[in-house]
Amino acid sequence: MAVATHIAGALEEARRRTLALVAPFSDAEVETAHSALMSPLVWDLAHIAAYEDLWLVHRHGGEPLLHPEQAAMYDAFETPRAVRGDLPLLDRGEALAYLADVRERALAILDRRGPGEVHEMVLQHELQHTETMLQAIELARLPTAPGLVAALRPVAGTGLEAIEIPAGAFAMGAPDEHFAFDNERPRHLVDLPAYRIGRTAITNATFLRFVEGGGYRRREWWSDEGWAWKEEYDITHPQGWAAGPEGWRQWRIDGWSPLHPQEPVVHIAWFEADAFARAHSARLPTEAEWEKASTWTQETQGDVWEWTATEFDGYPGFRAHPYREYSEVFFRDGYYVLRGGSYATHPRVITPTFRNWDLPQRRQIFSGVRLAWDA
Numbered sequence: 112m113a114v115a116t117h118i119a120g121a122l123e124e125a126r127r128r129t130l131a132l133v134a135p136f137s138d139a140e141v142e143t144a145h146s147a148l149m150s151p152l153v154w155d156l157a158h159i160a161a162y163e164d165l166w167l168v169h170r171h172g173g174e175p176l177l178h179p180e181q182a183a184m185y186d187a188f189e190t191p192r193a194v195r196g197d198l199p200l201l202d203r204g205e206a207l208a209y210l211a212d213v214r215e216r217a218l219a220i221l222d223r224r225g226p227g228e229v230h231e232m233v234l235q236h237e238l239q240h241t242e243t244m245l246q247a248i249e250l251a252r253l254p255t256a257p258g259l260v261a262a263l264r265p266v267a268g269t270g271l272e273a274i275e276i277p278a279g280a281f282a283m284g285a286p287d288e289h290f291a292f293d294n295e296r297p298r299h300l301v302d303l304p305a306y307r308i309g310r311t312a313i314t315n316a317t318f319l320r321f322v323e324g325g326g327y328r329r330r331e332w333w334s335d336e337g338w339a340w341k342e343e344y345d346i347t348h349p350q351g352w353a354a355g356p357e358g359w360r361q362w363r364i365d366g367w368s369p370l371h372p373q374e375p376v377v378h379i380a381w382f383e384a385d386a387f388a389r390a391h392s393a394r395l396p397t398e399a400e401w402e403k404a405s406t407w408t409q410e411t412q413g414d415v416w417e418w419t420a421t422e423f424d425g426y427p428g429f430r431a432h433p434y435r436e437y438s439e440v441f442f443r444d445g446y447y448v449l450r451g452g453s454y455a456t457h458p459r460v461i462t463p464t465f466r467n468w469d470l471p472q473r474r475q476i477f478s479g480v481r482l483a484w485d486a
């Protein structure tokens with residue numbers, strides 16, 4: 112019973128976060144697709160409800176879906192982001208009612224049958240979507256209610272200071288005792304030679320030196336794909352930066368602020384992180400290097416997602432479970448792994464083994480960079 116009460120409380124807390132995110136906005140702001148990259152916020156709301164209906168009411172509770180006719184429209188795989196703005200989606204009021212109705216049933220089932228592994232999955236799913244919604248909100252330059260994102264902690268140093276990690280094997284992946292997504296398993300031994308890795312993420316001040324030092328004009332620092340992307344979209348600085356008479360400013364969640372030199376740089380693409388690393392005779396860490404070092408480099412962990420050199424794939428012996436479309440459909444399809452977490456990530460999602468992923472040109476994600484070097 113104590114476990115059921117705990118999970119019910121956590122589900123309620125996640126729901127307060129979801130609802131607080133959309134509370135300040137007009138119906139039109141919630142229902143419009145602000146960017147082709149992101150869903151209308153109302154899609155996320157109804158999707159969270161549909162997901163909970165499927166896993167907690169139907170699969171865990173054995174009851175019929177509340178809204179079987181909505182299942183396909185709110186299935187992430189069947190209905191990709193780019194088309195979500197053109198669908199006859201539920202309106203805001205309908206989506207909020209869907210959330211509340213499913214939650215009532217899910218809590219009644221939880222009372223009756225007790226919790227299962229799927230409860231933590233559904234909880235994490237909702238929390239992940241609150242971060243996705245924050246990406247959409249930031250891209251749309253809508254203001255965010257206070258208290259929903261953590262303050263970025265200033266970094267002591269430049270981000271270029273390294274620590275050396277000795278050679279040796281470590282156990283990579285999530286231990287069996289607690290919930291983890293399938294892509295974090297099985298836990299397996301990985302042997303690494305010695306290497307150096309940044310003690311912290313790279314700061315704005317350090318990234319600004321790259322920008323002002325011609326970093327976006329030096330062909331030799333960029334991959335072919337990265338250069339083509341940068342040229343096509345005329346990328347000359349991280350997303351949300353603007354140069355003005357009073358210096359550089361940055362659009363951050365709640366509006367414009369002066370670029371803070373000691374905060375970690377955020378909203379850079381993998382291509383930019385990779386070019387920055389080459390400009391410093393460094394490279395991105397592999398995700399194994401990142402995870403092995405995570406007990407040594409905790410200072411800024413969880414402030415910005417950190418791009419790694421590793422393309423998203425299953426660990427040896429991977430088994431899709433229980434939600435097949437969560438990970439497997441993205442393996443070996445050009446996605447790069449990010450590690451850590453960000454100021455927009457709920458702390459429950461942040462663990463040393465959690466794997467996030469995105470395409471190398473994406474920078475709506477709260478992404479920064481940590482460097483690595485061969486020892």
Ligand code: AVJ
Nearest residue numbers: 187236239240243437467468
């Ligand atoms: C782990 C953030 C890459 O948004 O595609 C949410 C999370 N999966 N619903 C994504 C997810 C299904 C996922 N990321």
Ligand code: FE
Nearest residue numbers: 158187236240
């Ligand atoms: Fe989802």
